[in-house]
Amino acid sequence: MDLDERLRTLAGLESPGAPVVSLYLDTRWHDEQQRERARVFVTTELRRARRASPPPDAADLEWIEREAAALIAQAAHAGTHGVALFACAALGLRELLTVREPFEEALVVGARPHLRPLADVAERVPPAVVVFVDAERARIIPVDAGGPGAEVALQSEVPGHHRRGGWAQLAQSRYARHIQAHRDQHFAAVAGALAPLMDADGDPRLVLAGEPRGVALFRQSLPAAVARRVAGAISGTRHDPASVLAERAAALLARVEADAEARTLEDVFTEAAKGGHAVVGLQETLEALVRGAVHRLYVLKTFRATGAACEHCGALSPARLAACPICGRPAVEVELGETMIQRALAAGARVETVGEHRALAARDGVAAWLRYPL
Amino acid sequence: MIRVEVLGLPAHLAAGARLVPRLRTALGALAGRATRVRLRLVDDNGPKGGVATRCALSVKLPGRAVIHVEAVATTPALAFDAALARLERGLARARLASREGRRHPKKYYAARLARG
Numbered sequence: 001m002d003l004d005e006r007l008r009t010l011a012g013l014e015s016p017g018a019p020v021v022s023l024y025l026d027t028r029w030h031d032e033q034q035r036e037r038a039r040v041f042v043t044t045e046l047r048r049a050r051r052a053s054p055p056p057d058a059a060d061l062e063w064i065e066r067e068a069a070a071l072i073a074q075a076a077h078a079g080t081h082g083v084a085l086f087a088c089a090a091l092g093l094r095e096l097l098t099v100r101e102p103f104e105e106a107l108v109v110g111a112r113p114h115l116r117p118l119a120d121v122a123e124r125v126p127p128a129v130v131v132f133v134d135a136e137r138a139r140i141i142p143v144d145a146g147g148p149g150a151e152v153a154l155q156s157e158v159p160g161h162h163r164r165g166g167w168a169q170l171a172q173s174r175y176a177r178h179i180q181a182h183r184d185q186h187f188a189a190v191a192g193a194l195a196p197l198m199d200a201d202g203d204p205r206l207v208l209a210g211e212p213r214g215v216a217l218f219r220q221s222l223p224a225a226v227a228r229r230v231a232g233a234i235s236g237t238r239h240d241p242a243s244v245l246a247e248r249a250a251a252l253l254a255r256v257e258a259d260a261e262a263r264t265l266e267d268v269f270t271e272a273a274k275g276g277h278a279v280v281g282l283q284e285t286l287e288a289l290v291r292g293a294v295h296r297l298y299v300l301k302t303f304r305a306t307g308a309a310c311e312h313c314g315a316l317s318p319a320r321l322a323a324c325p326i327c328g329r330p331a332v333e334v335e336l337g338e339t340m341i342q343r344a345l346a347a348g349a350r351v352e353t354v355g356e357h358r359a360l361a362a363r364d365g366v367a368a369w370l371r372y373p374l
Numbered sequence: 375m376i377r378v379e380v381l382g383l384p385a386h387l388a389a390g391a392r393l394v395p396r397l398r399t400a401l402g403a404l405a406g407r408a409t410r411v412r413l414r415l416v417d418d419n420g421p422k423g424g425v426a427t428r429c430a431l432s433v434k435l436p437g438r439a440v441i442h443v444e445a446v447a448t449t450p451a452l453a454f455d456a457a458l459a460r461l462e463r464g465l466a467r468a469r470l471a472s473r474e475g476r477r478h479p480k481k482y483y484a485a486r487l488a489r490g
Contacts, residue, residue: 152378153380185384188384
């Protein structure tokens with residue numbers, strides 16, 4: 001599943017009739033009480049959704065109820081941590097997306113799919129390849145937001161050391177060199193097997209797993225282009241399940257991404273101060289979004305603001321206006337965080353949700369890299 | 375998710391890993407049934423060359439004997455092609471046998487049905 005692709009498709013949808021129902025569930029249930037809480041949440045929210053104006057299609061709510069019941073009973077998708085459901089009969093939309101990160105539970109009814117939690121997970125869990133490696137074996141596990149993918153295990157068959165007699169053959173140094181030579185060949189073969197995977201779409205990161213010494217040696221045998229994509233190393237053994245390695249890799253990637261994000265935001269502030277390919281602040285970011293200039297949008301996780309959107313010309317305003325300041329047609333009240341994310345995704349931009357950033361919080365909580373200066 | 379194991383000398387491992395996507399495509403119909411697939415590349419005569427690269431494929435299906443096929447050719451890719459063709463025939467035979475087995479139920483099953 002390419003989550004970025006799905007996000008872009010969903011961001012481009014707008015229902016002409018009955019609204020879209022979006023349900024997010026945290027499916028890490030450990031006991032019956034947690035499942036019961038989820039049941040109560042879904043029942044209460046569906047009851048509230050039926051009273052919404054305009055009301056969603058009854059068939060959509062039934063489908064959501066049925067799928068949620070199957071999830072809570074753990075009859076389907078038992079291994080996932082978060083599930084997003086989207087339904088809209090007018091658009092022919094019935095979508096169930098499973099991810100390995102939990103969502104904050106929410107049911108939202110609106111003209112467009114509610115995508116903020118999904119965009120947050122897509123950004124937090126970048127595609128990666130986890131490689132466990134030791135002197136004779138390797139396990140290659142592609143990991144994305146949906147969890148660990150199809151695993152490939154590689155095993156080098158090392159021919160035995162011939163016993164040809166003589167003191168020279170018994171020398172320990174020769175035996176050590178024999179092992180070392182085969183280990184180097186094995187590492188080179190694993191690096192060769194990795195190369196096509198690293199050329200895949202989405203610029204996957206590489207996470208190495210194994211004994212520290214083996215990992216360090218393997219790292220040296222990687223081609224420069226692949227070595228640059230190494231996000232770090234995690235501990236792991238040959239018998240660890242793929243899901244365990246994927247979880248450790250996700251924690252490492254989240255840390256690495258947060259550090260990289262902080263560095264990038266500093267660059268955004270510098271570039272914006274120079275009047276270049278970046279903007280900081282709500283008004284400037286809204287203008288860039290309306291002009292389709294946003295390449296990467298940064299939104300604080302806590303960002304919530306109500307503004308206005310013109311349904312005719314698409315203009316966005318941070319003030320609650322009754323009429324569009326550009327075309328004079330009626331404007332509707334919108335939650336700007338969700339609207340900005342939808343606009344950015346629909347335009348092919350990436351969205352980064354920032355956990356904490358003092359400088360960004362002081363400038364309305366939004367910033368963007370631009371495709372061209374405004 | 376089918377787990378694919380590639381075995382062989384280091385010289386063949388990278389080539390074997392590159393063949394895995396084709397193997398997965400061929401086994402697409404078995405998704406959720408095959409528990410393990412093993413691809414082994416062996417050089418029969420070492421560095422001599424010639425028609426001596428052996429590709430062996432083993433597919434483990436639950437409740438059935440392992441389906442094992444082998445083919446020999448000059449390169450790993452050619453040997454894999456030949457082995458894959460044999461594997462597809464083997465899987466088709468296994469499917470047919472399974473269908474025939476269901477058409478002719480065992481006596482105890484028929485007796486249970488008759489008893490109601």
